[in-house]
Amino acid sequence: MFIGRKEEMKKLDRLSKLNKASLVVCEGRRRIGKSRLIQEFGKKYNHFIEVQGLSPRQDITNKNQLSNFSRVISTYFGLPLMTFNNWNEALMLLAKLTEKIKVLIFLDEISWMGSDDKDFVGQLKIAWDTKFKKNTKLMLVLCGSVSSWIDHNILNSTSFMGRVSLTIKLDELSLSFCNQFWGKKKERISSFEKFKLLAITGGIPRYLEEIHYSETAESNIKAMCFDRSGLLFNEFDSIFNDIFSKKATIYKQIVSELVTGNHRFIDICKKIKVAPNGVISKYLDDLEKSGFISRDYVYSLKTGNKGKLSKYRLKDNYMRFYLKYIEPNKDKIKKGLYQFSSMENLSNFDIIMGFQLENLVHNNIISLISMLNIPYENILSASPYFQNRTSRQKACQIDLLIHTKNSIYICEIKFRKKTTNKVIGEVKEKIKRLKYPKNYSIRPVLIYLGTISKEIESEQFFDKIIPLERYLD
Numbered sequence: 001m002f003i004g005r006k007e008e009m010k011k012l013d014r015l016s017k018l019n020k021a022s023l024v025v026c027e028g029r030r031r032i033g034k035s036r037l038i039q040e041f042g043k044k045y046n047h048f049i050e051v052q053g054l055s056p057r058q059d060i061t062n063k064n065q066l067s068n069f070s071r072v073i074s075t076y077f078g079l080p081l082m083t084f085n086n087w088n089e090a091l092m093l094l095a096k097l098t099e100k101i102k103v104l105i106f107l108d109e110i111s112w113m114g115s116d117d118k119d120f121v122g123q124l125k126i127a128w129d130t131k132f133k134k135n136t137k138l139m140l141v142l143c144g145s146v147s148s149w150i151d152h153n154i155l156n157s158t159s160f161m162g163r164v165s166l167t168i169k170l171d172e173l174s175l176s177f178c179n180q181f182w183g184k185k186k187e188r189i190s191s192f193e194k195f196k197l198l199a200i201t202g203g204i205p206r207y208l209e210e211i212h213y214s215e216t217a218e219s220n221i222k223a224m225c226f227d228r229s230g231l232l233f234n235e236f237d238s239i240f241n242d243i244f245s246k247k248a249t250i251y252k253q254i255v256s257e258l259v260t261g262n263h264r265f266i267d268i269c270k271k272i273k274v275a276p277n278g279v280i281s282k283y284l285d286d287l288e289k290s291g292f293i294s295r296d297y298v299y300s301l302k303t304g305n306k307g308k309l310s311k312y313r314l315k316d317n318y319m320r321f322y323l324k325y326i327e328p329n330k331d332k333i334k335k336g337l338y339q340f341s342s343m344e345n346l347s348n349f350d351i352i353m354g355f356q357l358e359n360l361v362h363n364n365i366i367s368l369i370s371m372l373n374i375p376y377e378n379i380l381s382a383s384p385y386f387q388n389r390t391s392r393q394k395a396c397q398i399d400l401l402i403h404t405k406n407s408i409y410i411c412e413i414k415f416r417k418k419t420t421n422k423v424i425g426e427v428k429e430k431i432k433r434l435k436y437p438k439n440y441s442i443r444p445v446l447i448y449l450g451t452i453s454k455e456i457e458s459e460q461f462f463d464k465i466i467p468l469e470r471y472l473d
Contacts, residue, residue: 066085
């Protein structure tokens with residue numbers, strides 16, 4: 001099944017109806033479904049030509065990439081295998097072969113395709129300007145997992161200024177779409193069991209496709225994560241080596257420090273023992289653009305403007321689970337010596353599960369805004385919030401704060417088998433510490449997985465109590 005991506009399909013469809021050639025860029029985390037989206041949309045075209053860049057390895061050269069390009073073109077058009085000396089020859093021939101047909105040309109993993117040729121981007125720009133764009137029934141889609149390469153060479157490059165008609169940044173599927181992967185079984189599988197899996201996979205379609213929905217969550221997790229042949233057992237190294245190549249080690253160090261909590265830039269530098277400089281800022285920016293981490297800014301509760309304070313958060317659920325539970329046991333898993341009876345028996349499971357569920361809430365903020373009936377035009381900011389300790393104020397940390405024109409929503413996210421009314425005291429203390437304009441209304445919100453005590457509802461402290469399972473609707 002092809003699930004979700006309705007808005008992206010609408011945008012592509014609208015673009016295809018214009019009487020002009022269109023250049024589209026599609027980016028996002030690996031396994032997020034970029035290729036599948038374009039392949040599905042490509043069914044609308046008489047001709048769909050897909051060329052994938054060869055994944056990086058030590059002996060891959062530009063010549064190999066050109067040979068692969070040649071094989072695809074020769075096979076599609078039934079031509080003898082050609083030898084291209086450069087990308088100008090390759091792209092110009094493709095433009096010639098497609099100049100009079102309705103066609104979608106899909107250059108997938110373009111950063112791999114052109115990374116070993118400094119003239120690749122320039123030749124692509126010339127081919128677009130002089131040939132491709134003359135076909136009013138042509139769409140050229142450039143796609144890749146290395147978002148930093150695409151940003152630098154395409155989106156922020158003067159060579160392609162004003163040429164890109166549409167940029168699609170794919171995020172994780174919403175939880176309501178994730179629920180559709182259970183198909184006819186979704187009504188009889190408990191939300192708690194679903195969230196055990198979603199806490200690991202997030203809304204990554206490729207991971208959700210790997211789940212056997214007739215088996216328990218524990219059975220699936222063992223097969224995917226704790227078996228040496230499982231997709232998620234080997235996935236981490238594959239991601240980092242393919243995307244970050246020789247610098248994979250430093251990127252891994254950064255995300256490893258974010259496993260147990262959010263950190264400021266200076267704290268990350270201290271933990272990985274490097275000087276705070278522009279190089280580390282670039283690494284963090286690369287991780288953010290690749291969809292693995294998020295930089296959460298603190299917005300002023302007086303003005304609604306973005307402040308200077310910020311923390312980095314590991315927003316990728318799979319990565320946290322891998323670094324916390326799979327990697328430390330990798331040797332045992334390879335030898336078949338690692339076993340567990342239940343996820344609840346994993347060390348610090350409640351704490352890690354809490355982080356994972358927070359990510360799911362943040363990644364589905366649109367659903368929450370809808371459940372709270374907040375008009376979009378009233379929202380000033382929506383993000384995790386922290387307040388540093390000073391001589392005038394106490395430290396304060398809030399899972400999610402939604403700031404509107406006249407209200408502040410304090411959202412507490414809890415994962416417990418049973419959340420007791422102790423949570424009320426915790427949120428009251430946060431409100432007491434929070435520095436906010438006195439003309440604002442404070443609206444506490446509880447989002448939870450598990451059960452809650454009767455006292456929580458009877459005390460009527462929270463303006464809204466939302467079971468996480470509602471996100472699946």
